[in-house]
Amino acid sequence: MKDFRGRIAVITGGGTGMGRALAEQLSAEGCHVAMCDVSAENMAETKRLCETRAPAGVRVSTHMCDVSDERQVTAFRDAVLAEHGTKHINLLFNNAGIGGGSSMFANSREEWERTFNICWFGVYYCTRAFLPMLQKADKGHIINTSSVNGFWAQIGAHLPQTAYSAAKFAVKGFSEALQTDLRINAPHIKCSVVMPGHIGTGIAGNTAKVQSGNDSDTFTPGQLRVVRARIAASGIDTSKMSDADVEKVARERIRKFLEEAPMTAAQAATVILDGVKADRWRILVGEDAKKIDERVRQMPEQAYDVDFFQKFAAEVGWKVAR
Numbered sequence: 001m002k003d004f005r006g007r008i009a010v011i012t013g014g015g016t017g018m019g020r021a022l023a024e025q026l027s028a029e030g031c032h033v034a035m036c037d038v039s040a041e042n043m044a045e046t047k048r049l050c051e052t053r054a055p056a057g058v059r060v061s062t063h064m065c066d067v068s069d070e071r072q073v074t075a076f077r078d079a080v081l082a083e084h085g086t087k088h089i090n091l092l093f094n095n096a097g098i099g100g101g102s103s104m105f106a107n108s109r110e111e112w113e114r115t116f117n118i119c120w121f122g123v124y125y126c127t128r129a130f131l132p133m134l135q136k137a138d139k140g141h142i143i144n145t146s147s148v149n150g151f152w153a154q155i156g157a158h159l160p161q162t163a164y165s166a167a168k169f170a171v172k173g174f175s176e177a178l179q180t181d182l183r184i185n186a187p188h189i190k191c192s193v194v195m196p197g198h199i200g201t202g203i204a205g206n207t208a209k210v211q212s213g214n215d216s217d218t219f220t221p222g223q224l225r226v227v228r229a230r231i232a233a234s235g236i237d238t239s240k241m242s243d244a245d246v247e248k249v250a251r252e253r254i255r256k257f258l259e260e261a262p263m264t265a266a267q268a269a270t271v272i273l274d275g276v277k278a279d280r281w282r283i284l285v286g287e288d289a290k291k292i293d294e295r296v297r298q299m300p301e302q303a304y305d306v307d308f309f310q311k312f313a314a315e316v317g318w319k320v321a322r
Helices: 019-026 041-055 068-085 108-135 162-185 203-212 221-233 243-259 265-277 287-298 306-316
Strands: 010-013 030-039 060-064 090-096 142-144 191-197 284-285
Touching: 010 019, 010 108, 019 030, 019 041, 019 090, 019 265, 030 041, 030 068, 041 060, 060 068, 068 108, 090 108, 108 142, 108 162, 108 203, 142 162, 142 265, 162 191, 191 265, 191 287, 203 221, 203 243, 221 243, 265 284, 284 287, 287 306
Parallel strands: 010 030, 010 090, 030 060, 090 142, 142 191, 191 284
Antiparallel strands: none
């Protein structure tokens, strides 16, 4: 699919980050966009940004949907077909995701499963729901966002990453298995798995809001407990830290993740769309992603040693988990 003009793209998690950047760039190329998110306010801003660049006649629609709930996904699909007056779509970007649920010990089962269900079942449910619409198109492409955590289950030598990594490994495996399944049963549909490194997005701040159900920028006592546990898991003594100290650390990490990343969401979206146009099934996003991939392949038995992370982080200047 070398040209997106006149195509119809569905994007999950379109309210911020890479989802927003994908929506902006696709609509600017003349592609109709249907996005979902759990924040109407964020989607409204994405739509506004899209409409400032999109050619006349391009339709951009927004839909509230929690992708971990299959009933909501089905309703999202039906709303897309009705609003866009179509029986087919061409592009499905399974992009929605959150963090959290890092430790099987320090984090609650509810938080763990919330992360896993959004990051994995969101991909599965949306693929199930929209696959018949992709089959009806002349050309289709499924783009599943995994992560470097889809082949390396770590973000720091002293920080567990169990829920997110488990989900992203599942997304990677599913996407790889689809290469054969689609070739046999629907050869006009392609699938790409996207594995970004550190991209400057608001996922850190959004995760706290989604996990807590608190959409404001004020930290609740429950959020502070989660942050305190995460700081403690990294080996820092939090016994003498006040709630204000904990919140300050959390806000600084959110800021650094967004503002000090080696690649912006817009740059990542360009890499992804170029990969789709080139029919690449495996899209590594960022030099850090390429280096992690290379190192893990070279030294799989050492991938979780403390010095493996330290050497890699020093080489690429990784700010994640620091």
